[in-house]
Amino acid sequence: MRTGEGEGGSGMTRVALYARYSSDNQRDASIEDQLRLCRAHAERQGWTIADSYSDRAVSGASLLRPGVQELIADGLKRRFDLILTESLDRLSRDQEDIAGLYKRMRFAGVRIVTLAEGDVSELHIGLKGTMGALYLKDLADKTRRGLRGRVEEGKAGGGLCYGYDVVRQLAPDGAPARGDRAVNEAEANVVRRIFRDYAAGKSSRTIAWELNRDKVPGPFGREWGPSTIHGNPKRGTGILNNELYIGKLVWNRLRYVKDPSTGKRVSRLNPPSEWVTQEVPELRIVDQALWETVKQRQQAMAIGPAGETDDNPMLDRRxxxxxxxxxxxxxxxxxxxxxxxxxxxxxxxxxxxxxxxxxxxxxxxxxxxxxxxxxxxxxxxxxxxxxxxxxxxxxxxxxxxxxRAELVSQRKELERIERDLDRAVQAILDGVPGSHLKAKIEALEARKAELTAGLAEANEPPPLLxxxxxxxxxxxxxxxxxxxxxxxxxxxxxxxxxxxxxxxxxxxxxxxxxxxxxxxxxxxxxxxxxxxxxxxxxxxxxxxxxxxxxxxxxxxxxx
Structure with missing residues (x-):
């Protein structure tokens, strides 16, 4: 997110401020605190604030954030001379991302300065990038350790699934108790209906069609689709494969890794030896006999081992x-x-x-x-x-x-503006008061910046047909x-x-x-x-x- 804060004058250092807080620190005031400290530092240095950018409740593990993407784009257009932020990890905690950002800004002639590290150099990029990556790994390990302990106590270790409600209550120490779930009877009846219909021979497509016809809201209030019902047996996804419905909590079946190209999380199946299973009979919705009937029909209808074909890499090349x-x-x-x-x-x-x-x-x-x-x-x-x-x-x-004619005209105009600026500077050196030429110089500089930016982004038209x-x-x-x-x-x-x-x-x-x-x-x-x-x-x-x-x-x- 960008907020305009003024334009730099001629010969002044134009600075862009950047602030971010991550999803583990949900506090809007954090953005203003960071920007306030950066503004005070810029004022002490005599810098002109050109713009400020921010990302709220977004992790620093990826550069795929709107605020920082806009910052990079404007930096490459040389709309400011310097980036000022609280610390280097506000920009990114990923080693590859922070190195790439530094490399692109250096190419554009834009410095990076932080309140914590000062003027950022290659040494900071190497050390702080490594520290940021280690911090993310340590945070992930601690989070998983905490979730595992919660699962071993019979509590949910992830998001809410269809058929259950979150139970909000306080622990004995007064802190919010997390991971408690209770059966949602209305949704539980829909789950039982799906299992009965499938066991009776209906396809997942027919079941979805009938649920939508009866105006039954699906998970998260969405429409029902066949894949929501049949899912992937091997991965445990889909209504028919959720073992929580028979009172068995399975955690760590899947792990999620971030695709470096898109920033999106991609699931990977963990080996069964890493799964954590806990019995929670109070959360059972489907009786065992109905569950086994459904599993037998799934196996009978599968072309190969259930879910196995989904991992075939050749499918992407069909x-x-x-x-x-x-x-x-x-x-x-x-x-x-x-x-x-x-x-x-x-x-x-x-x-x-x-x-x-x-x-x-x-x-x-x-x-x-x-x-x-x-x-x-x-x-x-x-x-x-x-x-x-x-x-x-x-x-x-x-x-x-x-x-082509337009580009030639713009280049000639740029040359003419540079000559006019040289003459204006020479006039000041010859004794003409600068106040008399200030407005003209500012107008010429603004037009020069506009033409320079436009020509930098313009591509030469290809040859005539x-x-x-x-x-x-x-x-x-x-x-x-x-x-x-x-x-x-x-x-x-x-x-x-x-x-x-x-x-x-x-x-x-x-x-x-x-x-x-x-x-x-x-x-x-x-x-x-x-x-x-x-x-x-x-x-x-x-x-x-x-x-x-x-x-x-x-x-x-x-x-």
């Missing part, structure tokens, strides 16, 4: 089952269109949850044929594709030339269509077509499904379907959506 798999969405609820038979696609939300009224289905081959026919019809007719390519080449080249693009384009479209028909090259061609499509929305209209295409292919079809007259470039594609260097921005096109 090719799409059909040309537009995963791209087809329902125009009513936004959910996906999935296979409901070998060749038929239907709204998955309507089928699995019953909360969507769109019951219209479409044959997969008919959908693919409609999209590919649009490609062939609009882009392979000799006269039409020549007209399309000529207009496409002309428009893209115009935008690229305009962009060749006038003979039409023939090249025709050859590529013909080759793409032929590859889609040949079995040995179908996968390669399909990948190209999928790369041009962002989304296919099926919208019910008068008892039939209308296909709305979104993506680069939609942009090309839309462009090709209209006249070259500029006044007709507005239906689904405006001239502003043509971007020099990238071609078309994704737009929609109705087939």
């Amino acid at each position: 090719r799409p089952s059909h040309l537009f798999a995963g791209l087809v969405k329902c125009g009513c609820c936004g959910g996906g269109y999935a296979k409901i038979s070998k060749d038929l696609l239907g709204c998955a939300t309507a089928r699995n949850k019953g909360t969507c009224d769109n019951r219209l289905n479409i044959r997969r081959d008919a959908l693919e044929a409609s999209v590919l026919n649009g490609l062939r019809t609009h882009l392979m007719e000799p006269e039409l594709f020549r007209e399309f390519c000529e207009e496409f080449t002309r428009e893209v080249n115009r935008l690229r030339m305009d962009r 060749h006038p003979n693009l039409a023939e090249v384009f025709r050859q590529q479209i013909v080759a793409l269509h032929e590859k889609l028909q040949a079995e040995e090259t179908k996968a390669e061609a399909a990948a190209i077509v999928r790369g041009l499509v962002d989304r296919i929305t099926l919208v019910p209209e008068n008892g039939a499904l209308s296909i709305v295409l979104r993506g680069d292919l939609a942009a090309m079809l839309s462009f090709a379907a209209h006249s070259k007259k500029p006044s007709l470039l507005g239906d689904g594609l405006v001239q502003g959506s043509l971007v020099a260097g990238t071609g078309f921005e994704p737009v929609t096109f109705r087939l």
Whole structure:
């Protein structure tokens, strides 16, 4: 979170303040305390505060925090000269993150100063980064030790699961007692209903559909889905696999590690020898006979060992089952269109949850044929594709030339401003009072900063398109269509077509499904379907959506 605090004047050190408190210290006043100390230090040093940034109730184990991300972005744009914070671990406790932040800020010419360490150097990064990492590991070990002790006393070691309420009471020493749970009878009846229905032969999809039909709220008030019910037997997830329902508390079945690329926690299955199991008969909801009946049916229906296939790394590398798999969405609820038979696609939300009224289905081959026919019809007719390519080449080249001219103009203006600033400085040296030139110098400096930032972020437009693009384009479209028909090259061609499509929305209209295409292919079809007259470039594609260097921005096109 950023709060503006003023702009630095010419020649003054501009400082950005940063404050953070973690989720283990839930106190908003902590942010203001940190910022107050930093402001006082900046005033003593004669620094001008350019901005302040903060993150509230966020762990320092990752840089994926809005406040610090905004701080980094502004630092790279050189909107300040120095970052001031209470201590280095306020910025991050992760060794890799703090080293990367320091490296990027040093590249941008931005210093890092803390109240605890002073002017931060490579030595601080190495030592404090290691100390921060050790602190996080020690904190995690202590937390796990405390949770284990709580579980061994028969209390919950994690979050609240469906069917139970938190019991809020005080321990003998007056402190809040944590981990106590009590059965929620209304939710417990729903759990028993799910177990009985599954044991009676109903699928998890049917059970979810019926619960939603009866307006039964699911966990956290959400709708019921099949996966919420059947879960993963091996990992103990899902209503049907929660052993707490038979009075058995299992802790440490899973561990969670943070993906360094995304900052999201990912679960990993611990070996059974590390699990902690405690009997809690007072929390039993399902009787043993019903539980065993459900387990027998799960085993009988499993293709292999229960849950084993979920850990197969090859699943992430599977090719799409059909040309537009995963791209087809329902125009009513936004959910996906999935296979409901070998060749038929239907709204998955309507089928699995019953909360969507769109019951219209479409044959997969008919959908693919409609999209590919649009490609062939609009882009392979000799006269039409020549007209399309000529207009496409002309428009893209115009935008690229305009962009190049704009960059040249900005560079010349920047050179002129630098010369004017040099003359103003020389005038002051020659005896002209600085007060007479102050306003002009400030205006020139502001415009210089604006131009410098804009040019630093600007990319040079790519070369102009060749006038003979039409023939090249025709050859590529013909080759793409032929590859889609040949079995040995179908996968390669399909990948190209999928790369041009962002989304296919099926919208019910008068008892039939209308296909709305979104993506680069939609942009090309839309462009090709209209006249070259500029006044007709507005239906689904405006001239502003043509971007020099990238071609078309994704737009929609109705087939």
